[in-house]
């Protein structure tokens with residue numbers, strides 16, 4: 001019997017190897033610093049010309065800005081919120097540090113892992129669950145031994161069977177495009193039907209497939225298979241990618257990256273209009289117009305249609321934004337319950353209010369804090385009563401005291417949560433939107449060819465976009481003077 005660490009939508013499994021690896025990593029790293037709001041925003045002048053403007057201060061935007069600064073480019077970040085980080089957002093609840101978005105990192109995600117290590121930030125592993133809760137034949141839920149998770153893994157492996165052949169190169173998902181033509185049309189639900197999964201089996205894999213995808217009929221099989229490929233086609237890494245956290249949270253990591261970049265940031269500056277006039281680009285934010293030779297657009301795909309790209313973009317951009325890439329119903333909620341209820345790992349049924357519930361690494365003064373993930377449009381993450389009824393179904397007798405959550409779909413600067421492509425998007429749109437368009441280059445985890453849906457993918461695209469944008473600034477140098 002072999003357990004692995006697992007969380008995000010899978011919880012944790014015991015892995016001696018993972019624990020040793022994380023301890024070693026923690027020992028090597030220096031102490032983490034407390035998460036902080038970025039306090040430094042250099043002076044930015046509207047009307048002043050920049051070599052490059054980066055729209056959006058998430059991991060993609062900050063990575064792009066840092067690269068551009070390193071190349072000697074005068075760079076400005078325009079960020080809509082009063083903080084950097086975007087879909088990575090460190091906060092507190094019940095006296096504990098929490099993450100409303102990105103939380104975990106893994107050595108296979110080399111860009112973020114090496115970044116954290118280089119910055120001297122320690123890492124820590126989440127503890128394992130004590131027990132699992134799964135759907136039963138009779139329609140309810142029951143506590144299960146952790147060995148039950150192996151049955152779920154068997155189903156998961158069947159879902160992505162053949163990925164070694166049709167996605168043999170994890171960072172080049174187009175390598176066997178010929179084999180993907182039909183597969184990229186399939187939803188996760190299509191795959192479940194192909195496999196003739198029973199309702200109960202579908203419920204058992206729901207939290208690691210349908211919930212990831214924003215529903216069985218929304219997410220594409222090729223996105224799940226792409227993650228599987230990135231994980232080396234094995235369940236140990238697939239679950240293990242969501243176990244280890246940087247101490248101090250993602251807020252610490254991005255604050256340190258931003259400080260290192262030296263880029264100027266204008267906060268509370270939602271960009272509304274981008275006009276590529278051929279020799280320069282004009283960017284309107286908060287009633288001010290900023291000017292640059294090149295622009296990196298590092299906002300979520302789901303928000304692209306909120307910006308007026310006045311000089312026009314190919315149809316794929318608008319189409320992809322309308323279709324959504326980030327899961328539009330993604331939510332995460334922290335739940336303070338009364339007393340110490342141990343460390344559950346609840347896998348919700350397909351369509352449940354909560355898809356996954358697991359325990360926060362630390363206990364608060366009032367007891368256990370649970371973390372719930374949901375893609376159910378009906379869940380109100382501010383409603384104690386609603387969360388109580390969802391929790392009572394899976395953990396009877398548990399009293400919910402308070403909740404704090406974030407509905408990423410209702411967040412106007414995200415319009416969705418983690419990336420999960422829909423059918424047809426891999427072959428139909430991804431390459432087109434990664435191409436520079438005039439003086440604009442797009443970035444963001446949503447359009448990564450590697451770890452889309454993770455911070456690592458955001459960094460990948462930020463570095464790439466900076467390289468492309470830097471070339472454009474050279475081409476526009478004469479026009480600036």
Ligand SMILES: Cc1cc2nc3c(=O)[nH]c(=O)nc-3n(C[C@H](O)[C@H](O)[C@H](O)COP(=O)(O)OP(=O)(O)OC[C@H]3O[C@@H](n4cnc5c(N)ncnc54)[C@H](O)[C@@H]3O)c2cc1C
Nearest residue numbers: 056058059060080086087102103104271417444445454455
């Ligand atoms: C609930 C949840 C859990 C997750 N868990 C993990 C995890 O454990 N590990 C992991 O690696 N990843 C995880 N992810 C995914 C990860 O958060 C994202 O992939 C990553 O943070 C995306 O970075 P980005 O820079 O591409 O986009 P974003 O982080 O969305 O950054 C885009 C930025 O653009 C800004 N913006 C938007 N519109 C405008 C505008 N008009 N003008 C100016 N600025 C604008 C936004 O405010 C934001 O700061 C999770 C995501 C969610 C939602």
